[in-house]
Amino acid sequence: MNNPMEITIENLRKAICEYDNGLALKTAKEVVEQNIDPLVAINAMTGAIREIGNAFGRGDLWLPDLVGASDAMQAALPVLDEEIQRRGAQRMNKGVVVVGAVFGDIHSIGKTMVAALLTASGFKVEDLGVNVQSKRFIEAIRSCHADIVAMSALMTTTVAEQKKVMEELKKTGLREKVKVMVGGAAVTEEFARTIGADGYDPTAPGAVELAMKLIEK
Amino acid sequence: MLRGYVRRIRPLDILTQEQLDQIHTETLEVLERTGINFLHKKTLELMKDKGCRVDFDRKRVKIPSWLVEECIRRVPSSFKIRSRERKSDLRVGGNRLYYLAGAGMRIVDLDTWEARAATLEELDEASVVNDALDSVHIVADTGPYTDIVGVPPIMSSLVDIASHLRNTTKVTIADNGNDYETFHIKMAEVAGCDMLAFLGSSAPLTYDEATCEAAFRYSKAGFPFFLISSDMMGGTSPATIAGSLVTTNVEILAGVVMLQLIRPGSGIIAGDYAMPLDMRSGHPSFCDLGSALHTVAFNQTMRRYEIPAFANCPGMSSSKEIDVQSGYERSMSTLSAALSGANMIVLHGTIYGEYTYHPVGAVLDDDVASWVGRLLEGFEMNDETLAVDLIDDVGPIPGSYLNTAHTRKWWKNERFMPKAADRLTYPEWMKTGKKTALDYAKERVKEILRTHKVTNLTEEQDKEIDKILKDAHAYYKKKGLL
Numbered sequence: 093m094n095n096p097m098e099i100t101i102e103n104l105r106k107a108i109c110e111y112d113n114g115l116a117l118k119t120a121k122e123v124v125e126q127n128i129d130p131l132v133a134i135n136a137m138t139g140a141i142r143e144i145g146n147a148f149g150r151g152d153l154w155l156p157d158l159v160g161a162s163d164a165m166q167a168a169l170p171v172l173d174e175e176i177q178r179r180g181a182q183r184m185n186k187g188v189v190v191v192g193a194v195f196g197d198i199h200s201i202g203k204t205m206v207a208a209l210l211t212a213s214g215f216k217v218e219d220l221g222v223n224v225q226s227k228r229f230i231e232a233i234r235s236c237h238a239d240i241v242a243m244s245a246l247m248t249t250t251v252a253e254q255k256k257v258m259e260e261l262k263k264t265g266l267r268e269k270v271k272v273m274v275g276g277a278a279v280t281e282e283f284a285r286t287i288g289a290d291g292y293d294p295t296a297p298g299a300v301e302l303a304m305k306l307i308e309k
Numbered sequence: 310m311l312r313g314y315v316r317r318i319r320p321l322d323i324l325t326q327e328q329l330d331q332i333h334t335e336t337l338e339v340l341e342r343t344g345i346n347f348l349h350k351k352t353l354e355l356m357k358d359k360g361c362r363v364d365f366d367r368k369r370v371k372i373p374s375w376l377v378e379e380c381i382r383r384v385p386s387s388f389k390i391r392s393r394e395r396k397s398d399l400r401v402g403g404n405r406l407y408y409l410a411g412a413g414m415r416i417v418d419l420d421t422w423e424a425r426a427a428t429l430e431e432l433d434e435a436s437v438v439n440d441a442l443d444s445v446h447i448v449a450d451t452g453p454y455t456d457i458v459g460v461p462p463i464m465s466s467l468v469d470i471a472s473h474l475r476n477t478t479k480v481t482i483a484d485n486g487n488d489y490e491t492f493h494i495k496m497a498e499v500a501g502c503d504m505l506a507f508l509g510s511s512a513p514l515t516y517d518e519a520t521c522e523a524a525f526r527y528s529k530a531g532f533p534f535f536l537i538s539s540d541m542m543g544g545t546s547p548a549t550i551a552g553s554l555v556t557t558n559v560e561i562l563a564g565v566v567m568l569q570l571i572r573p574g575s576g577i578i579a580g581d582y583a584m585p586l587d588m589r590s591g592h593p594s595f596c597d598l599g600s601a602l603h604t605v606a607f608n609q610t611m612r613r614y615e616i617p618a619f620a621n622c623p624g625m626s627s628s629k630e631i632d633v634q635s636g637y638e639r640s641m642s643t644l645s646a647a648l649s650g651a652n653m654i655v656l657h658g659t660i661y662g663e664y665t666y667h668p669v670g671a672v673l674d675d676d677v678a679s680w681v682g683r684l685l686e687g688f689e690m691n692d693e694t695l696a697v698d699l700i701d702d703v704g705p706i707p708g709s710y711l712n713t714a715h716t717r718k719w720w721k722n723e724r725f726m727p728k729a730a731d732r733l734t735y736p737e738w739m740k741t742g743k744k745t746a747l748d749y750a751k752e753r754v755k756e757i758l759r760t761h762k763v764t765n766l767t768e769e770q771d772k773e774i775d776k777i778l779k780d781a782h783a784y785y786k787k788k789g790l791l
Contacts, residue, residue: 154588156543198348198517201544205591247486251462252790277663280414280456282426296591
């Protein structure tokens, strides 16, 4: 294999497998410079991520590996997405997910893990961060044409905020257009049901499986 | 005052003096180089006023080393907490160990081990059991249950504390956030006691708005503090124990500085709740060896500062059932924390993490806690206990110690008699129908609930507590949180 384009694609796969953000970005730029179809580049990355995901499923790799690989892919995506747009093409993704920790909750690790795993599984993720007001959730769902909104709340007292977001979704007529999943240490299946959410999972890998199920509905 | 357990044996040290000093120096470096975020304007202004470098836009505070060391000095090496009865007062710190009964969200079914919401009656029963157990000295704010039938989530912490005040005289921890402080302080005034005010950092390196606000409010009320750092190793703190020891220490000392600047001389017990992140599920790894090592080093660090230390990990175990795994997880964690000088350990009643609780578990934990507490007290060594003259009198075979006054006087003192364990011979055990520790614990809970007398609040106090709960309910309804 000494075709320069093949080498570039192989380097992109390597960047994902070695969790190398710097190499991922550098190679993404080379993809554009060498006029390689950016969708081919993205396929190579998602292939690598899928292998890592399978290894995680077998118990051979762990969360740091999945999150590292996802971060590397995120480093390459903006450059490749820009090129895709310039060519007038479109990137296929499993769906668009808006992720955030509700207003009053600044705990980010759970949400960050879920965002990383969703990206690794082929979703387009808009991570709003922490302490997110209900109107910001609504704005993001609208502007991203989100398929799913994933909210997290660690503390019992902020669980009421998730209720608020649900009410805003109904008021703005968005409830029918988006699936709602909730999670976090303070959230229970019963609470999720009471507020009318479409799903709940207490773990990060479980959240991805739930998103896969919801996107098919 | 509750005696607790008085440690008479040398505490376990795993760090050399040089390592201990290095942890301190590296902590000072992080506090001064990286700093901590305090998401509260009043705290930022106070920190700036007292000599810190403050970036108000980023909400970042960099604390100079001299101020950190000055504030460590201001923390009393021990402090008092008044309960509503003198006999239940606490003196926290020094070489004394107390145990905190834990908190779980839900009650567990002892046959299926499945979790469900608790009833108000079960909430009260749990407090009565804790009142009866000698090795429980203090009870938790959000506990035992926060998922209670008919109680909206926002009210659960207030309902828990009301249940504590009604069913036990033992000190309770007070919660923070959502203006709980206002109602907890009122309840404490009615009951005529202090509470141990809970504050926690948010890892990494952050104190949120609600926590800082509570620091001011509880300082004004004169409550001492239970200040906790909950690092998830590999997630919100370094994956290494040494690195997480630094981040825990940084977060604790930043909290110490904040509290000592608000009210110099505030009593503080510093809590360690560092747990490795489970790299498959993203949940904490409960009762992990990593936590035990971290706790041992943390306790040694707090002893260096003469700040009372709290071990929060032992009572959170991984098994969903009361079984061999939960037994060894909880016992080994409790033992390592106690041997290294913890002044308080959370233990009784929790089953899985902070998710489930049962008073039968509290009864079994009572034996573990008492066993460990007794170990800390060592044994007496004097002429009488060395018994050399007696040894000479009894001589070799056929000599016997069984009929001596010495044995009659000393035997009970020199062992531990568990209250819910199987200590029968094999034929006796068969005759009982093969009773287990779990069976004895269930019986003990029934017995406690049948016979134990709680010192109740007066009718007047009880009515006042009810009124405070009603006011709180109306307050949260108005805020749209109900």
